[in-house]
Amino acid sequence: MTATVRYVAEDGRALRELPLAREDLVRGYRAMRRARHFDERAVTLQRQGRLGVYPLFRGQEAAQVGASLALEPHDWLVPTYRESAAAITHGLPLETALLYWRSHPAGWSFPEHVRVLPFYVPIATQLPHAVGVAHAGSLRGEGWVVLAFVGDGGTSEGDAHEALNFAAVFSAPVVFLVQNNGWAISVPTERQMRNTVIADRAAGYGMPGVRVDGNDLVAVWDVVRQAVARARAGEGPTLVEAVTYRLAPHTTSDDPGRYRDESAAGERERAEPLARMRALLAGMGAWSDEYEEALLADLRAEFDAAVAAADAAPEPAPESIVEHVYAGMQPDQRRAWEALREG
Amino acid sequence: MTATVRYVAEDGRALRELPLAREDLVRGYRAMRRARHFDERAVTLQRQGRLGVYPLFRGQEAAQVGASLALEPHDWLVPTYRESAAAITHGLPLETALLYWRSHPAGWSFPEHVRVLPFYVPIATQLPHAVGVAHAGSLRGEGWVVLAFVGDGGTSEGDAHEALNFAAVFSAPVVFLVQNNGWAISVPTERQMRNTVIADRAAGYGMPGVRVDGNDLVAVWDVVRQAVARARAGEGPTLVEAVTYRLAPHTTSDDPGRYRDESAAGERERAEPLARMRALLAGMGAWSDEYEEALLADLRAEFDAAVAAADAAPEPAPESIVEHVYAGMQPDQRRAWEALREG
Amino acid sequence: MRAEAPAAETGVAQLTMVQAINQALDQALAADPRVLVFGEDVGVMGGVFRATDGLQARHGAERVYDTPLAESGIVGYAVGLALAGMRPVAEVQFAGFLYPALDQVLSHVGRYRHRTRGRFTTPLVVRAAYGGGVHTPEQHADSPEALLAHAPGVKVVVPSSPARAKGLLLAAIDDPDPVFFLEAIKLYRSTREDVPAEPYRLELGRARVVREGDALTLVAYGGMVEVCLQAAAVAAREGVELEVVDVETLVPFDEATVLGSVRKTGRAVVVHEAARTAGFGAEIAARIAEGAFFDLLAPVARVTGWDAPYPPFTSVEHHYRPDAARVLAAVREALLA
Amino acid sequence: MRAEAPAAETGVAQLTMVQAINQALDQALAADPRVLVFGEDVGVMGGVFRATDGLQARHGAERVYDTPLAESGIVGYAVGLALAGMRPVAEVQFAGFLYPALDQVLSHVGRYRHRTRGRFTTPLVVRAAYGGGVHTPEQHADSPEALLAHAPGVKVVVPSSPARAKGLLLAAIDDPDPVFFLEAIKLYRSTREDVPAEPYRLELGRARVVREGDALTLVAYGGMVEVCLQAAAVAAREGVELEVVDVETLVPFDEATVLGSVRKTGRAVVVHEAARTAGFGAEIAARIAEGAFFDLLAPVARVTGWDAPYPPFTSVEHHYRPDAARVLAAVREALLA
Numbered sequence A, B: 001m002t003a004t005v006r007y008v009a010e011d012g013r014a015l016r017e018l019p020l021a022r023e024d025l026v027r028g029y030r031a032m033r034r035a036r037h038f039d040e041r042a043v044t045l046q047r048q049g050r051l052g053v054y055p056l057f058r059g060q061e062a063a064q065v066g067a068s069l070a071l072e073p074h075d076w077l078v079p080t081y082r083e084s085a086a087a088i089t090h091g092l093p094l095e096t097a098l099l100y101w102r103s104h105p106a107g108w109s110f111p112e113h114v115r116v117l118p119f120y121v122p123i124a125t126q127l128p129h130a131v132g133v134a135h136a137g138s139l140r141g142e143g144w145v146v147l148a149f150v151g152d153g154g155t156s157e158g159d160a161h162e163a164l165n166f167a168a169v170f171s172a173p174v175v176f177l178v179q180n181n182g183w184a185i186s187v188p189t190e191r192q193m194r195n196t197v198i199a200d201r202a203a204g205y206g207m208p209g210v211r212v213d214g215n216d217l218v219a220v221w222d223v224v225r226q227a228v229a230r231a232r233a234g235e236g237p238t239l240v241e242a243v244t245y246r247l248a249p250h251t252t253s254d255d256p257g258r259y260r261d262e263s264a265a266g267e268r269e270r271a272e273p274l275a276r277m278r279a280l281l282a283g284m285g286a287w288s289d290e291y292e293e294a295l296l297a298d299l300r301a302e303f304d305a306a307v308a309a310a311d312a313a314p315e316p317a318p319e320s321i322v323e324h325v326y327a328g329m330q331p332d333q334r335r336a337w338e339a340l341r342e343g
Numbered sequence C, D: 001m002r003a004e005a006p007a008a009e010t011g012v013a014q015l016t017m018v019q020a021i022n023q024a025l026d027q028a029l030a031a032d033p034r035v036l037v038f039g040e041d042v043g044v045m046g047g048v049f050r051a052t053d054g055l056q057a058r059h060g061a062e063r064v065y066d067t068p069l070a071e072s073g074i075v076g077y078a079v080g081l082a083l084a085g086m087r088p089v090a091e092v093q094f095a096g097f098l099y100p101a102l103d104q105v106l107s108h109v110g111r112y113r114h115r116t117r118g119r120f121t122t123p124l125v126v127r128a129a130y131g132g133g134v135h136t137p138e139q140h141a142d143s144p145e146a147l148l149a150h151a152p153g154v155k156v157v158v159p160s161s162p163a164r165a166k167g168l169l170l171a172a173i174d175d176p177d178p179v180f181f182l183e184a185i186k187l188y189r190s191t192r193e194d195v196p197a198e199p200y201r202l203e204l205g206r207a208r209v210v211r212e213g214d215a216l217t218l219v220a221y222g223g224m225v226e227v228c229l230q231a232a233a234v235a236a237r238e239g240v241e242l243e244v245v246d247v248e249t250l251v252p253f254d255e256a257t258v259l260g261s262v263r264k265t266g267r268a269v270v271v272h273e274a275a276r277t278a279g280f281g282a283e284i285a286a287r288i289a290e291g292a293f294f295d296l297l298a299p300v301a302r303v304t305g306w307d308a309p310y311p312p313f314t315s316v317e318h319h320y321r322p323d324a325a326r327v328l329a330a331v332r333e334a335l336l337a
C-alpha cells in the first residue's frame, strides 16, 4: 500500500524541510485564499439566483491550487465540473468562470490564450481528451504537459481506464490528478471501490503512482511538480491521488444530510487546507492578520469587478442556440435559425 | 512484479510436488487432447467450407482446459469467441460448438443444462455479465461460481475495468481468467499495455492477482481451483493471468506473416502445453503411445459423430431471422415474418 | 434492518409522477423477490430525484443498493443478473448518461434473445430521467429515445403522467423483454393525479387517444403530451378540435391506433423534444405518411428540438423545447394546406 | 525508416474501394503533417481490410500506428488530438464496434463546437466498415448510421464507389467538422473503377442523381446504391425508368436534390440495410412526405433490414439485406398506387 506524501501537519507544523521557497508558500496561500473567496461568493450568488447549479470545492483548495501551480502557462489543464479553483488558478478569468456557472454562452468560450479545456459533465470522458492533447504536444514538440483531473467516483468509468492505459502506452506527457474527496455524490469511496488507495492502480498501468495529502498544499504542489517534470522530460504519465474531503454538498442542489452524518463536519473542518497553510506561514512570520485583511480586500474588489463584467454580458439571442453546430451553417440549422429569429 | 506459478517444466519435469492426483493429471491431459483434436478438425472443416470463420486456440489448451476443470457442473463459464476448448470441457456438446461455428441457429441455443454463456464478439462486454451472474448466485444462495475469460487485448476495454471494480465492490464469486497469449490480432501485448504483467492490476481493485504459466495445465488448474474456492467461500473475486501463446493465426481468416516473425514459431511450439503434460505423464508411467492411440480413436469417433449430428440439423427457414426478437411476436416482426415466408 | 411495511394498498392518492414511480418500485420489490433496484445514489440517498426514496430502508441493502459510477457496468451487470433469473431495475440518473451504456444496449440487451434463439433472455428495466424544461445543467436534458428505438429487441416506454407511469413501470418490470423507461424530468413533480394504491399493470405497446378531435392529430409522448394538450385546449377555444395521441410505448409501436386517428382527421403533427434529424418523430411521420397516405390532406409536420444539442444556456434553453405556441403554428399551417 | 514515395500522382487507375481509400489516406498523410492515422491493427498489419496497408512503412510509426483495443479511448483520444490542432483519422474496424465510442460521439464529438461557441473544435474523421452481404461473423454487419445522424454536430458520409470514396475521404479529412465515414464492406473489393491518381476532393453535403428516370425515385446510400442500380436496370428492361439518388452525405442532408427528384417522379422508395424502425430511411421518408407532399402519387415506401438484429446465421443472412428483388417489389407496389 502506497504511503502518503505530506509536508505540513494539520496544525501547520512543517514535518520536514519544505521543498518550496518562502515566496512560493505565500503565493500558494494567496491562490488558495482567492479560490476560497470565489467559492464562497459563488455560493452567495447562486442563492441569489444569479448563478445556476454550482459545484462547490470547499476543502479541495490545496489539491486544486497546488496541482495547478505546478504548471507553466503553456501547459494544459483539463478540469471536471468541480475544478473552478484549478481553472482560475491556471488563468481562467473570474468573469468567464462566473458566466460559465450562470450558463451564459460568454462563459463557455474560454479566452483563446487560456489553456483550460471547458468544464464538462459526463464523468471521466475528458480523460481520453487529455491524453490526446498531451500526445499531440509530444508529436509536435510543443513541450506542453497536461494536468487532468478526475474524482474518486470518476475512476470507476471505463474511460478512466482506457485513458490511463493509452497514456502509458503512448508515454504521453500527462499527469492524472485524482481528487479522492471521499464521496461521489452520496456514495462513499469505500462503496465505490474495494481498495480505496487509488494510487495503487498506477502500477498495473506501468506508471508511477503517488498518494499525497490533498489538504497539504506544499505536498500536492511538490508531487505534481515532479510528475510534470517527468512528463516534460518524456518519461510519461503519473497518477497522483490527492486525498482530500468534500466539505460542502455535492452541488448547491444537494443535501448531504440525506446520506452522511454532518455532525462529524467539525472534525473534518479542522483538516481543511487553508487554516493549515496559514498557520504554517504565520509560524514562519510570513503571514499576519493584516496581510489577510489586505488580501481579502483585493479579492473582494477583484470578484466585484468580475461580477460587474459578467452582469454586463449581453443576453444571447434565441437563434444563437442553433449556431456553432457546424463550421458553416447548414440548411437544417439555417431553417431553424430563421424560425427562431422570427420568434 | 508478480511471480509466475509453475509446477511442470517445459520438458515435463515436475518442479515440485504436484497438487493434483494422478487420475486428475490423466483426466486433464485427456481433456486437453480432446480440445486439440477439436481444434485441428475444426480447421479442416473450415478449409472445406463446412465452418465459418473459426478462432483457433492452439497453444492455449492448458489455460482453457485447466481453468474449466476447476469448475463444478453448476458453475458458470463465460467465454470469449476463442474459448471453444473451455466450453466443450465444461459440457458444451461438440455438435453444438460445431453448429455455432457454422453459424447455424441450432448452435446458438446452448442446451438448457449447460452452464456456458454464448460465445460473443464485442470484446470485454461479457465481463459485466459475468459479475451479474455471479452476484445473482450469491444473492440467491445458489453457490455457483463464475469463470470469465478475457484476452490481453480485451483488458484494454472500459468494460473490463468496470467489471473488475463491480466484482470487487460486490465481492462477487467470479474468477477472471485473462489469457495473455501475446497478441490481440496483430498487436503484441507490449503495445497493448506498458506493464505487461496483467496480474499486477489486481491490487488496484483490492483483489488477489495471480500470474500462472498458462501452458502448465497443473499450475492453471490449481491456481483457478484455489480462486474458485475463495469465491465459493464468499471471499470475492480473483484475477488470474495465464501467460500463454497464440500459436495459430488469430482466426482462419488471418495471416500472421503480415505482422509477426513466423520463423520463431518452432521455439514457441516447444513450450506448447500438450507435449509437456504428456512427457510428465509418461515420466510417471501414466501414459503411453498405446493410450494415446486409443484416445485418438475415441476422439475421432466422437468428433465424427458430432459432425454427422451437425450435418443433420435442418436448414433454418428464412422467416426465422425475425423470430425471437421479443418474447411475443410484435406487429413489425409479424409483418416481416409474413413477407419472408412469402419469399 | 427493514422499516415498516407501506400503508395498505387500497384507495387512491394524489401523487406526483416521482411518487407514483416510487410506489411502483416499492410494490414490485414487495411482490417479487427477484426484483433488485440499483444504480448511482439510489440507496441511502434515494436517488437524485428521490424515486427510490425509502426503498433501501424498506427492502434492505441487498435489494436496493448503490453501484459504482459506471453506466456500462450497470447495464452490463443488469444483463448478467437477468440472464441468471433476477429482475433487475437499474436507474441511470439522466438519459444523457445512458451513452456509455449504449454498447451493452446495442450489443447485448436487444440481441441476447435473438442470437440464442430464446435460450437466454434479458428481462430487465432501465429507468432514466430525460428531457428539458427545468434548467438542468448541460447534458442533463437529453432525449435519446430514438437511439434506443433503433435497437431491435429493446422496448421503449415513455409515460406521460403519474398514473400511467405506475402501471407501465409495473408492467415493464414483469415484461419478459428488456424495457427502457424514460421519465420526463419536467413531469416528475409538476402535477399530481389520482393514482390507485394497489399494484396495477398497463399494457405495453398501446398508444392512447388522450383527447378526441376531428381537425388534426397531434402525436406525442412523455413530456410533450401535456404540451399538445395545452395546444389542443387553445385550439378548442377557436373551435378547432385537435385529437391528441399519446404513443406511450415507442417500441413496439402501436401503428394501428396512430393511423386510425390520422385516417379520421386527415392531418398530423408529430411532436418531440429530441433533435429533429433521425429523431423518433421521423419514424412516426414516415409510418403515417406511408400507412395513411390516401387519407392525408396535408403533409405530416414535425415539431421538435432543433438540429443542435440541447443548449446549456439557461436564458435561451426554452427556445429549444417545443411549446404550445410552436405546436399551434404547425397546426395552423397544416390546417391551411 | 520510410519506404519509397508512392508513384507519381497523374493519370487514372482501376482501383477497388479499399485501394482508393488507402490512396486517399496516403495522400492526406503526405500533404498535411497534422494528419495521423491510427486504430486497432492499422500499423504493421495495415488494417483488417488492408485500408492502411503500407502507410506505416511510408509515413512512419509516429503518424500511422496501433492503439490499444478500446474504441471509446480511440475516439476520445482523437477528440483530444483534434482539440490540440491535429487532424486525426481513426479507424474502427467494424461499425458495430463503434458502440463503445458512442458516449464520446454523443457527449463530445458533436457538441464541442456548440458548447464552446466555436472556441474548441474537433475536426476528426472516424472510418468504420459497415453492412452485410459477405458472411462476416456476428455484429460485423451492423449499420448504425442513424445513431450517428442523430448526433447534431457530426457529419455522416457513406460512399458508394471507389472514386467517390477517395474524394469524399480527402474532403472529410480537410473538413472543419467531425466526420463519420462508413465504408460498405460489400463494396471494398467487389468492383473496380477509374480513380484519378492525383488528390481531389468531392464536396460533402451533396446528394447525386446517379441514374435518371421519370417513374419513381430510389433513394439510397453506400452499399444499397448498387442494389438500386441493379433494380433500375431490371425495371428499364420492362420500360420503366427509375431515378436513383445516392444520398452520400447523410448529415448534412441534401434535401433539395432528393426532393427535386421526387417532385419530378412523384414516387419514392427509400432503401437501406439497417433495421427499419428509427433507421435513417425514416428521416428521408419523413422529409419527402413533408416536402414533396403535393407531388406524391404514392406513399413513400421503405425497403430496409427487418426489425431484428442482422442475423448471425450464415445460410439465411441474405434474407435480411435488401436486394434488387425486394426493391422491385416495392417499386411495383408504388407504381400501382
Ligand SMILES: Cc1ncc(C[n+]2csc(CCOP(=O)(O)OP(=O)(O)O)c2C)c(N)n1
Pocket: A082, A121, A122, A123, A150, A151, A152, A153, A154, A155, A181, A183, A184, A185, A246, A250, C040, C069, C071, C093, C097, C100
Ligand atoms: C456519465 C455520468 N454519470 C453520472 C453523472 C452524475 N454525477 C455527477 S457528479 C457524480 C459524482 C462524481 O463523483 P466524483 O467523481 O468522486 O467527483 P466529485 O463530485 O466528488 O468531485 C455523478 C454520479 C454524470 N455527470 N456523468
Ligand SMILES: Cc1ncc(C[n+]2csc(CCOP(=O)(O)OP(=O)(O)O)c2C)c(N)n1
Pocket: B082, B121, B122, B123, B150, B151, B152, B153, B154, B155, B181, B183, B184, B185, B246, B250, D040, D069, D071, D093, D097, D100
Ligand atoms: C469491441 C470490439 N472491438 C474490436 C473487435 C475486433 N477484434 C476481434 S478479436 C480482437 C483482438 C482480441 O485480442 P485479445 O483480447 O488478446 O484476445 P485473443 O484474440 O488474443 O484471444 C479484435 C481487436 C471486437 N471484436 N470487438
Ligand SMILES: [Mg+2]
Pocket: A151, A152, A153, A179, A180, A181, A182, A183, A184, A185
Ligand atoms: Mg469524489
Ligand SMILES: [Mg+2]
Pocket: B151, B152, B153, B179, B180, B181, B182, B183, B184, B185
Ligand atoms: Mg490475446
